[in-house]
Amino acid sequence: MIARTENFPKLLEDLRPQCEEIIGRYEHSRSALLPLIHLFQEHEGYASSDAQRAVAQMLNLSPAVVESTVSFYTLFFRKPVGKYMLQVCRGLACSINGAENIMAYFREKLGIGHLQTTDDGVFSYEEVECLAACDRATCMQVNLEFVYDLTPQMIDEMLDAMRAGTYPVPPMAQTDAPQRTWKVVQDTQVSHGGKSIGAVDQPNPNNGSGVDKDGVIMIDRILAQEARFKGRTKERLANVEPSIKTVLEHEDLQ
């Protein structure tokens, strides 16, 4: 592992001629933002904040503008990831051809879920949108190289080869310990249902989508509340909370 903060200035100097060539391709320098981040990511394994700041300086932009742009794109990793980025297609054509089984197999074999990285820093795993290779479903990309017609046996061989360092696709540069591991945070998941259940061993606080801890279906709660606000009769006002009552009474006067 390289101590990246000390090495970044040297990397920057090495890459500067290439950066200038890239900027020269465009009539307006800002267009070089994506290619420059791609370049740094290739050398650092992720779009580090050092790289983002350097790009901002080169293009005469504020660092916030660069970060805002970088964060829009899913192929820019803002946290260090594993040596092999495994991106399995979850598009419709793959999905109806068994992608869910393939994804479940990956999760089981790796012991991690969507957007997570293994502890040894070898694998990062993601489930991505249609990769435009539907004739060879189910498919995936390993460090952006396509792998087609996946089977469990292929996955076993692939993962073994990657661990042994004999896989034909070269590993990504790794200049920092992987930090990319999204965890399900209980409190933030209430309205989002099962969205983050990619993570294995992470209990879903809602026990299914939109159902809260007491087994009450959230939408019913909302609908029940809505019903209370239908109509503006004096009788109903007795049931609502004091603050709302004041507002309603005020409206009635209008």
Added chain:
Amino acid sequence: MPVTKVLTAGIGEADLRDIDVYRKRGGYKQLERAFKTMKPADVLEAADKSGLRGRGGAGFPTGRKWSFLPANDKPRYLVCNCDEAEPGTFKDHMLLEETPHLVLEGILLGAYGIGSHHAYIYIRGEFKRGAQIFNEAIEQARKAGFVGKNLFGSGYDLEVTVHRGAGAYICGEETALLNSLEGKRGEPRLKPPFPAVAGLYGMPTVVNNVETLAYLVPILENGAEWFAAVGTERSKGYKIISISGHVQKPGNYEVALGTPVRELIDIAGGLRQGRKLMAIQPGGGSSACIFEEHLDMPYDYESLAKAGTMLGSGAMVVMDDTTDFVRAAHNLVRFFAHESCGQCTPCREGGDWLETVLDRLVEGRGVPSDIDMLHRVGHQITGINLCPLGDSIEPFLLSVLKRFPEQFEARVIKETVSA
């Protein structure tokens, strides 16, 4: 009508990435002819007369799109859209990697046709290999004198730049693509002004799909009349159809527009043994489904529009009776919710809510109001966003919801716990 290989000719037989192989098969002859004997207006006229329509999804007539460029001295740009990400589409991926010189020749012809001196090709970030292949093709062409300064001694300079995206479906929308090309977030712009008036760097710009530009080469070779003679009245010429899903030989097949849907499925090897056809999504993830009663319908722009769907990018996903349509609808809604750029509230929030409702249904935890909510929310998203992404959420969902309501209703819990 069988498969006709026009753009796909030679793929799988010869190494078309090699410029010498491509030239031996007649490659770059049309470019030379255009620069030596034709005016830009002649190229535009050929594109217009051929009846070629945009092959990326919207199906807008190419010649007319070019004619919107204002006659002024501002620099103008041609941008080739290779951000292929519509679920089910994989034709540009093939063209880019298998026959890059044909794509490049099409771009050069298009740029000449609109009088542009700098063309860009925006390649989806995932096609890293495709971008490498295309860069090599440009360098080969530069050595041969087809890219760069003073082409064929005409004094016309023409540069082509490859720009790689970084993973965003929305960048396939032309104004989002231009923003991304300018180094910004890939958020669609408010229109008008349309790109033809104020596009890349505020200059007149044309954005065309890979397949559209590639067709310029055979159109110039064989004449606009040759292309216009094929197809139906308003859908001229050939089209590469990406057929996937539950067929025996999924792949890209180039056919004349107007070929019946049944024949397309046969070309792709038919359904698997003993399976029954349930639905076909005819034009990419954004299109509504057609069903077995539509099998004899010609596959062209107007027939599909009449059936309430669209030809889109020409991606057919065939689904047989093993398909769970609640899951399929959830899959596509999740896709659009994930890919929404978040600028417009109906698309950002609506997509997310539909996903939440479908999450519940997939798990068999639907509540009685959910079915009604799917109808209602889908409808509220459509037609009120800056770009067509929001409008794409509803069609597939509603078409299968109407056709297979029992699959959705079966996921609703009958008795619910009340608050």
